[in-house]
Amino acid sequence: MKTYRIAVIPGDGIGKEVVPAAIEVLDQAAHLDGSFQFEWTTFPWGCDYYLETGKMMPDNGIEILKGYDQIFLGAVGMPNLVPDHISLWGLLIKIRREMKQSINVRPAKLLQGLPxxxxxxxxxxxxxxxxxxxxxxxxxxxxxxxxxxxxxxxxxxxxxxxxxxxxxxxxxxxxxxxxxxxxxxxxxxxxxxxxxxxxxxxxxxxxxxxxxxxxxxxxxxxxxxxxxxxxxxxxxxxxxxxxxxxxxxxxxxGSIGIAPAANLNIERQYPSMFEPVHGSAPDIAGQGIANPLGQIWTGKMMLDFLGYHELGTRVLNAIEATLAQGIKTADLGGTSTLRDVTSAVLNHLR
Ligand SMILES: NC(=O)c1ccc[n+]([C@@H]2O[C@H](COP(=O)([O-])OP(=O)(O)OC[C@H]3O[C@@H](n4cnc5c(N)ncnc54)[C@H](O)[C@@H]3O)[C@@H](O)[C@H]2O)c1
Ligand SMILES: O=C(O)C[C@@H](O)C(=O)O
Ligand SMILES: [K+]
Ligand SMILES: [Mn+2]
CATH class of the missing domain: 3.40.718.10 (Isopropylmalate Dehydrogenase)
Structure with missing residues (x-):
């Protein structure tokens, strides 16, 4: 069975909540397909790491990441504790630059079930x-x-x-x-x-x-x-x-919480990095109410990049079916939690 080794950087704030949710969905997608699996390796880099070590990632962080097939990242930034230009340039933008991820692809479309x-x-x-x-x-x-x-x-x-x-x-x-x-x-x-x-x-x-x-x-x-x-x-x-x-x-x-993104090294010389458009949302972090759909759709973009287009479409269909059912987080005017939304996506994907 083909194994994709993915470096995971949940990062800060809601990144730590939405990334595990999206990993559950991607694991299920791989299981459904049956021909490949993901092997996830999580790195605790971000603002907490900075407060402990004075760096957003270790000096050999880029070298470490080069050993993986792709990177799956949540969000970076805790503006009350670390100035944003330090945190972003020390991790997110550093990776984009050094991995020559020179193209950032960011789709937006009217989704079924989402006014x-x-x-x-x-x-x-x-x-x-x-x-x-x-x-x-x-x-x-x-x-x-x-x-x-x-x-x-x-x-x-x-x-x-x-x-x-x-x-x-x-x-x-x-x-x-x-x-x-x-x-x-x-x-x-x-x-x-x-x-x-x-x-x-x-x-x-x-x-x-x-x-x-x-x-x-x-x-x-x-x-x-x-x-x-x-x-x-x-x-x-x-x-x-x-x-x-x-x-x-x-x-x-409907919300920046659903917008996906892919930082692509189009030459495929280095790993690409998949992370949604939104940031760490400090105003709602730690409450279990963040919208995981942006991170999940970002996972769909990783499936596409790996060549699993049909599977990617199934993930997007599961997102739309969840919305159509009215299972929505507060940013979309709903009352569901991150857990409710993730479970619904998993159900629809089955
Ligand atoms: N790619 C990244 O890692 C990235 C992107 C943008 C901002 N940032 C950083 O994130 C921090 C906060 O920035 P900001 O407030 O300007 O932007 P933000 O995207 O974090 O939040 C803007 C607003 O959107 C809401 N929101 C964002 N994502 C959501 C989600 N998934 N579910 C529900 N609501 C969501 C937030 O609650 C907030 O009200 C800063 O440190 C900033 O530098 C990082
Ligand atoms: O400015 C940036 O690129 C950081 C963040 O706002 C993003 O959109 O990824
Ligand atoms: K992000
Ligand atoms: Mn932005």
Missing amino acids: SPLRKPNDFDLVVVRENSEGEYAESGGRIHSGQDEVAIQNAIFTRKGTERAMRYAFEIAKTRRQHVTSATKSNGITYSMPFWDEVFVQVGKDFKDIGQVSTHIDALAAFFVMKPESFDVIVASNLFGDILTDLGGAIM
């Missing part, structure tokens, strides 16, 4: 391809002087390689979907990087003449996510624009 907060949504089904290695998230800049003279500089870095890679990937997946890519730009306000982004989009687009292509300013695009989400198929966005758009993608589905 969208939009008043009369048409059926939407979109996917955001977020550039995941550079852009506005660049360790370039600094702070000098103090008091009234203080200066902070943060440079955004866009390379042709990174920009092209994200755009090519977006066009490739559009080929398998509804044949359309929207590029999120802001070349009216940002005068160097975004005109460059637009030029690369036109150049890459020439290799995909059969795919519809349009550039839309991110401000208008955000409004269209609310007003006419059904008009989108694939959206390619820079790191920060993609970050913001995908919380919005979660929101129009």
Whole structure:
């Protein structure tokens, strides 16, 4: 039997609750399939680890992770105890960078059984391809002087390689979907990087003449996510624009607690990392009321990446059947617990 060795990093807050729930579902999915199994190895890295050791993960953490097939992560961050830029750059973003997980795929669609907060949504089904290695998230800049003279500089870095890679990937997946890519730009306000982004989009687009292509300013695009989400198929966005758009993608589905994500090393040279869009939700952590569906759907994306598409579809069907039954956590207006929702998904998967 094929065994996949998965490194598990529950991380902080609700990550510690939703990850075990999703593992139960993935184990059952593997059992149903019968041809493979998961071997999970859990690492206690995160803010608690930082408070004990002064590091978010050990110095050889990346080397350790390279020994696994994939990484399954919950969320990182305890802003009351560790500054967010320290915790995220010490674990989540460090892994994304060092494992060259340069593409972050984040779908959003109108789910059966889950009313969208939009008043009369048409059926939407979109996917955001977020550039995941550079852009506005660049360790370039600094702070000098103090008091009234203080200066902070943060440079955004866009390379042709990174920009092209994200755009090519977006066009490739559009080929398998509804044949359309929207590029999120802001070349009216940002005068160097975004005109460059637009030029690369036109150049890459020439290799995909059969795919519809349009550039839309991110401000208008955000409004269209609310007003006419059904008009989108694939959206390619820079790191920060993609970050913001995908919380919005979660929101129009019903909650950011259900939005899934996959940080892909598309070259398959290193493990990819599967972790949902949402964070550690300190406001509800430890109460057993977090929505596990984002983490479970993220597990479905891992199944897809491993080639088990039909099984992945069964997991998504079980999620929708659970919602249709009215078994929902508080973020979706329900009264069910994380345990109730997980049990229902397991039942529907059987
Ligand atoms: N990928 C990640 O690990 C990641 C992503 C976003 C934020 N963060 C970190 O998480 C911490 C909290 O950030 P935030 O509050 O801005 O965002 P958040 O996503 O953690 O929470 C935003 C709101 O959504 C709710 N929510 C999120 N996930 C939910 C779920 N599964 N079920 C029910 N409700 C859910 C929370 O209760 C909160 O009200 C910060 O430290 C931040 O840096 C980490
Ligand atoms: O900014 C980030 O990438 C962290 C988090 O908000 C995410 O979306 O993964
Ligand atoms: K997350
Ligand atoms: Mn985010």
